[in-house]
């Protein structure tokens with residue numbers, strides 16, 4: 001026979017009497033216990049035995065062992081166990097909720113297998129073995145179906161079956177870790193989900209209250225973790241979300257329904273404006289480029305101009321391809337750090353763009369380089385005027 005712990009029959013019982021059967025320091029075994037050990041993804045119950053705080057509850061070789069803080073309990077002592085009601089109820093809701101989400105998973109993703117489950121302090125998770133890509137649309141559907149089943153208030157029942165019956169049924173989830181023994185316990189949410197499970201559950205779905213899918217994580221190829229919160233935690237998160245959304249709708253002067261449309265239109269406007277700014281910027285550079293200061297030198301003309309732009313690409317292009325065959329072009333860019341681009345025309349062989357940059361670097365720090373006909377540098381410690389005068393001196 002399978003051992004049927006009393007918390008299967010009475011999961012809501014949080015106060016019970018028993019007798020100490022064995023004790024070894026902190027380790028206490030009772031004749032009978034309603035404390036749920038850490039098992040199958042459900043954390044150990046919290047609570048007290050005769051007022052002593054429980055530190056842990058584990059199943060050791062099939063026996064439920066309580067770790068109790070320093071105590072004077074002795075074998076044969078009558079004890080009162082008090083289970084932390086709130087935490088137990090949260091676990092019951094989360095565990096029942098997991099069966100709802102799993103059932104929904106089968107409807108949304110088709111073929112799925114159970115790959116793990118765990119109840120955390122505020123969120124629970126269930127791992128699905130599935131090849132289906134779980135996108136936001138599917139997560140939303142999972143949430144919708146799970147909450148519908150809550151509202152339908154379906155009964156949740158359990159029974160003990162022969163292991164053979166489980167292995168031949170493909171309806172039953174959680175079947176991968178069939179416990180040792182000839183019998184196993186099955187939890188059934190009417191016409192929704194059946195699974196092998198040893199945890200504490202509600203007797204109906206409505207008490208789960210609310211399920212909120214919080215997200216997913218791909219653990220490995222073919223395994224997706226789905227996180228969810230339940231009841232009060234889920235509602236708190238709902239309110240927080242709604243508050244944020246309302247703040248956004250207020251500032252954008254729109255409604256929740258129209259929000260996606262509004263954001264799309266703002267996005268388009270932004271793109272248009274960015275394009276316009278880019279156009280204006282390059283127009284501005286073009287204009288500045290038309291007004292180079294010119295110096296007549298012996299074998300060439302020196303053109304020099306100071307600009308301020310982030311569009312260094314246009315500057316490089318200008319110095320490379322816009323320089324006349326008998327010209328030396330110097331463009332000083334004042335934006336953020338002072339940088340210089342030099343283009344030397346193909347017929348000018350008395351000036352090397354690279355050498356000029358190297359000389360400027362020696363004088364003002366910074367660095368850069370290039371070829372005889374094109375070079376650029378930056379990081380100079382000088383002001384624009386100083387730099388300009390220096391380049392004119394170096395080139396002339």
Ligand SMILES: [Zn+2]
Pocket residue numbers: 095096099187197198199200201
């Ligand atoms: Zn369960």
